[in-house]
């Protein structure tokens with residue numbers, strides 16, 4: 001028995017190694033096919049590179065709590081060799097049009113994104129009454145969100161809530177005998193930028209109450225700190241649904257910072273969450289990767305670059321996402337983004353005035369041009385062939401004309417309405 005067992009064992013391991021060798025060959029072929037697909041998607045080149053494009057799916061600019069302007073973020077990404085970049089400011093997409101301009105110069109594929117503040121309160125008996133902040137990343141097609149007025153209304157509500165929240169934190173600090181001036185907080189945030197906790201932290205440093213932003217957080221502003229105030233955020237599951245309604249992919253940001261990840265991830269999975277961040281500045285987070293596998297969620301990540309200029313901050317592009325993970329993300333994103341493009345064509349068809357059509361809400365590579373009574377909605381130069389046919393088919397269905405135009409050397413699709 002023992003001999004037979006041994007024999008069958010050695011046979012099966014032989015079979016296994018033969019199978020393994022074949023699998024490895026398949027894996028290598030899949031990987032190189034993924035890299036070719038990604039690099040052509042990333043740079044629209046006819047001769048794509050054999051190396052995976054460098055990416056960063058999580059960055060901030062000075063339009064939220066980052067320190068570099070959107071164009072500076074893009075320039076820095078270009079300097080670091082990044083070919084696919086998502087700008088994901090907190091609760092605003094105001095930086096996207098500015099980043100797009102710079103990205104077009106460098107031929108970087110910019111993914112319009114936003115990191116939406118939300119909250120999660122578990123209904124379990126044990127955790128009842130405990131609410132924690134949650135950040136959900138949204139990623140849109142190169143043309144930006146559909147139903148963008150709905151998205152903008154929610155983001156505006158959160159931003160306005162930030163003013164109220166920051167003021168409440170200033171009051172709490174006053175009662176803790178650590179006064180800071182409201183005007184200083186606003187000045188640090190910058191003109192028109194909704195104040196965030198790091199701005200309050202910087203005001204605490206400037207007033208001499210603490211030596212660093214880190215100390216401000218650890219002593220006063222962390223989620224259990226004496227000066228912490230919750231914001232006007234919506235439940236995280238509602239935010240996931242809003243992202244899908246507006247044609248985006250929903251990704252849970254930095255799950256390793258959560259106090260109660262399990263009930264949250266379960267709830268968000270039910271709401272349709274697509275992925276969770278797993279790849280971060282110092283590598284892959286093993287625990288988050290296990291959660292992703294357990295809940296059948298895709299794995300994504302990025303540097304969460306803010307441009308603080310500190311030695312420990314990982315630079316843009318410093319987090320690598322495996323080519324196969326990125327390809328899986330894009331494969332799932334493609335039909336969702338295509339649906340958003342269809343909705344954008346429909347919105348254009350239904351619009352009744354120039355003002356409607358050229359509205360300030362568009363946060364993607366898309367614009368309206370009027371030539372002799374013809375209103376043209378020009379779609380992004382970054383559309384894939386598949387996306388171009390989605391736009392053309394939808395235009396045809398709605399009885400709109402469409403034509404191919406040349407924009408800065410790229411072939412674009414224009415959908416036309418005659419007034």
Ligand SMILES: [Zn+2]
Pocket residue numbers: 115135253254
């Ligand atoms: Zn965050």
Ligand SMILES: [Zn+2]
Pocket residue numbers: 058060115253304
């Ligand atoms: Zn972030």
